[in-house]
Ligand SMILES: Nc1ncnc2c1ncn2[C@@H]1O[C@H](COP(=O)(O)OP(=O)(O)OP(=O)(O)O)[C@@H](O)[C@H]1O
């Protein structure tokens with residue numbers, strides 16, 4: 001904090017705000033009700049895009065991992081689509097859905113769907129054959145195998161994948177809001193700059209983005225700490 | 237084969253004097269070593285034998301200079317031990333080899349002060365000595381457990397230390413490999429004239445290898461007895477003398493020798 | 496389930512054909528004027544190639560990613576080694592790292608523009624930020640995860656601290672670090688596209704956004720997306736190659 005203050009005082013241009021000005025910016029936003037509104041808007045987009053992606057991608061990925069033919073057929077396509085930066089979909093999503101919430105949701109969906117599919121697919125492939133055989137050996141039915149062997153084996157990897165993907169979704173929502181909608185924390189940042197060089201608000205937005213990103217990450221790490229999952233990370 | 241001339245009077249190599257070790261964990265202190273006194277002569281092969289968890293590794297770590305004792309002092313060649321030293325190398329279990337280096341890379345690890353020619357010569361010598369010829373470029377992941385163990389011994393020997401500390405080096409090996417490794421270690425010991433301190437919890441192993449077996453008690457560990465194994469190498473493990481010494485140690489530890 | 500020999504090649508081809516067919520049919524049935532058919536995208540790519548834009552934009556994007564990423568490596572790895580080695584320093588630096596890390600690199604765009612103006616430096620700065628934290632953190636955790644035995648063994652052979660870091664700690668932490676490096680490169684590639692959409696006027700991200708804004712050339716938009724995907728794939732494959740090097744692979748064998 002101190003370093004920040006000193007650095008700014010001493011830096012040229014006088015555009016970047018000092019810590020205190022950022023706090024003032026935050027209170028101003030809070031008073032106008034914008035802070036809360038924008039946070040809710042950003043979280044709303046991330047939640048729905050991410051949840052929709054998770055609900056579709058996980059079963060899909062698990063299936064692909066289990067059926068070798070499905071993986072063979074679809075994996076190359078997935079591998080080509082996956083590294084397309086989700087942001088490159090912006091023009092397409094605007095074309096299809098217009099400027100608005102749906103376009104942003106689509107981007108977040110795109111950003112989360114393929115990574116989650118790949119995680120789920122690899123998680124299934126990494127199940128130890130010994131565990132499956134042990135399950136069969138004890139005479140478990142297929143349903144029981146899914147419940148007692150497959151599900152617990154893939155959980156640790158799935159949760160790690162979910163955590164990383166949530167981070168990416170949070171990154172993408174900021175970018176999407178900068179370009180494709182006019183609310184949310186990303187919009188706040190770009191708008192505060194464009195409309196009057198209010199750099200105190202820019203940094204206020206950055207602080208909020210950082211804090212929320214941190215909370216999301218901590219929440220996901222909590223999940224990893226659950227006793228029933230921890231074995232999966234212990235070896236690291 | 238003649239026995240190593242342990243009869244000639246030799247100088248004291250290592251002296252452990254009144255060593256105590258207390259660990260504190262979560263506010264509770266555990267007394268692990270109590271008043272350990274021990275002398276080892278130059279060129280001697282000594283086994284530390286004791287039940288699991290009694291403090292053998294702790295003592296070996298203190299002697300090697302990795303952990304300081306709570307009280308007491310260790311002297312090697314009359315000088316107090318203050319830290320690790322390349323003149324005495326610690327051999328961990330097979331996990332101690334560096335997985336990111338090849339066999340050659342591992343053996344050459346400690347030879348960074350030598351000119352390249354001399355270094356290559358030494359590496360070649362020790363590759364051959366421990367029977368890893370043909371595997372110079374292999375990585376540890378491509379070696380068997382016994383080969384990794386020999387590699388670690390070779391890495392230690394290559395820097396020409398005058399002492400070796402081995403902490404249950406053969407514990408993770410199958411029984412056949414273990415037997416082979418024992419005779420190989422004896423061969424190297426006789427060829428290279430090192431002083432060896434060898435930790436084990438295997439009674440047979442200690443009686444097969446050592447000049448003297450130091451029997452430690454359960455925690456807090458004290459030295460319970462020191463047994464001279466006065467049988468020349470190679471030892472006949474069905475000779476009456478061998479069996480008598482072995483059974484003596486079994487009794488000392490309080491085990492009936494029956495399964 | 497035994498796979499027949501032709502299946503590994505034929506199945507992906509069938510998928511590719513199916514995708515192209517659905518795309519083509521979709522374009523025809525909907526009668527769209529803006530969304531291009533596969534053939535039009537092919538012609539778009541050809542046009543880019545002819546104008547020399549394809550190489551120039553690709554090179555621009557790669558150069559930005561390359562310099563920002565390299566800078567992040569040069570700063571992140573030594574710093575990570577030091578912080579991993581001295582727990583006290585790590586404890587001092589950790590609040591700052593934890594505060595800055597979750598800020599989306601894109602949220603720095605306005606700040607980058609103030610500091611460096613619109614142009615290359617801004618983009619490189621953003622990529623630096625985006626890749627710096629994953630590299631720093633994975634190096635730190637990698638160093639902390641080095642089994643103490645390796646350090647003791649190194650110290651036993653009389654290595655100085657610098658030699659110990661270089662010859663034992665660094666290689667022992669490398670497998671963990673490489674995972675972080677791969678993730679960082681993926682994020683850098685994502686960020687360069689966004690940065691080019693906002694802060695500069697060349698590169699593949701610029702191609703995508705500009706083709707839309709200037710004349711709704713959606714054939715070029717999709718051509719740009721395909722290039723972004725292919726190059727991203729190439730980068731990822733390259734990084735995975737590194738993971739398979741023998742001096743590193745031991746860290747990934749789960750035995
Ligand atoms: N760093 C430490 N902190 C606290 N307690 C320790 C520490 N290291 C060892 N101990 C305790 O000291 C005791 C002796 O440990 P040590 O590893 O020396 O036993 P050991 O005789 O080598 O056993 P084993 O044959 O199983 O290897 C154990 O009870 C252990 O719990």
Ligand SMILES: [Mg+2]
Nearest residue numbers: 292293294403
């Ligand atoms: Mg031990």
